[in-house]
Amino acid sequence: MGIFKKDPLQIIAFQSYGSNTHFYARGRALEDESIDLESQKIWNLAINAFKRLESDEIANTAIKVKLPNNKIIKAKTDNDGYYIIEETIENLKSLTNTEGWLSFELSYDDVTIKRKITNNNRFPGELLIPSSKAEFGVASDIDDTILHTGVVSTLKWRVIYNSIFKNAKSRLPLEGAAEFYHMLHRGVSGENANPIFYVSHSPWNLYRYLELFLRQHKFPKGPILLRSFKEFRSRKTSDEKPQKQKEILNLLKTYPDLPFILIGDSGEHDADIYIEIAKQFPERIKAIYLRSVKHKKRMLRVKGLLEKYKTTPALLVESSKQAIEHARENRFIK
The missing domain is CATH 2.60.40.10 (Immunoglobulins)
Structure with missing residues (x-):
């Protein structure tokens, strides 16, 4: 008009x-x-x-x-x-x-x-394009893994509130997360330049918001892999893999000589996705770290999954400090 x-x-x-x-x-x-x-x-x-x-x-x-x-x-x-x-x-x-x-x-x-x-x-x-010095890659979730989100809150009201009424600079990272990721990026030599990939179920509409959050809180720079809003709203068929799983599988395919560390949380389905990937690629997954969330029923479910799975080191951690200690013991970091 x-x-x-x-x-x-x-x-x-x-x-x-x-x-x-x-x-x-x-x-x-x-x-x-x-x-x-x-x-x-x-x-x-x-x-x-x-x-x-x-x-x-x-x-x-x-x-x-x-x-x-x-x-x-x-x-x-x-x-x-x-x-x-x-x-x-x-x-x-x-x-x-x-x-x-x-x-x-x-x-x-x-x-x-x-x-x-x-x-x-x-x-x-x-x-x-990962450096030839890289010894492994890291595929990390974002929500409630490095960013306080509230994905387990009732009706996800905290997710809605945080996304609308908080800007990226005012959002809080989980304590010690940025330090841990920089240690993983530097690796055991201190100069490995291990690539960090941020993989989330969030829609691409939040890309610049999440990019600003990572930059503001000094996380290592890395590709941010999200999904379309259409995929975000649609229901998956029973045999369809989650988009996060597809992205990680594509990383493993793209870098056949690079093992990976997978980092997520116990709030939703990270444990299921990561264990299924580790079963498919037992020699490629060096460790799985899952951050604990305050939800008793989900915590018990994830603990049960980890107790049955023994192929790859898989830890439910309360803090970055626990993950750092394990990573140092296994010579992933300096």
Whole structure:
């Protein structure tokens, strides 16, 4: 109708991962609604939460990626504005920094777009290619594993409250979590650069919120792997694996020579998922750490699962200190 001004366009690149020959980038093309992730005002927090969940995607639109060596990769967004770009490219490690991060640039590649595009149509992206010094990878949950969330609260009211009425900077990490993750990242040599992957059931709409939380509380930088809001709302079939499980299995497939440590909590289904993965890859999973949550029935259920499972070291821990002690005894950390 021409009454409302249209927002400019942007491209959000999700931090992803790849290998020396596998370029794998993902993200989403959206309208730029100027979401303020740092505002503390209640009204702004509610509006920003709504904007995150009710995003306006740019569907079926051509985009392109420019690598540091000037190689161009072309792609297209899907019906929900998401893109996944996979290409076989040789010697990608030569384009990474000392931590294994490869930087690239995204842009819209559709001459018919008449809308304003922010950042002069240049959007930064990154993917991680683990260092050759890495001895293992870490796949960690986020909710109630490193971030106080309340996933076991009645009707998940704390999750709803925290997501809407708290900004990322004011959210509290679990005590000692960032220190433990940095120790795992540095490894037993202190210089291993072991990759950390953050895997959550949260929707991609919360990506920038979670990215800011991790950066603000000085967690090691790592790919953040979430799921679409459509998947978040839909029911799985009985034989369908949870998205978190699929992501971890894809990590194991991508890095066949890299063992993993799995970290989660006892609140929902991390124990079931991690034990099933460890049974499938008994030589690849070095340890499982599950943080205790304040829910007696779920705690008892998880303890029962761990008592029956003896193949991989699997610990229910009350604090980061317990996990650090075990990791040090097993020479995962210095």
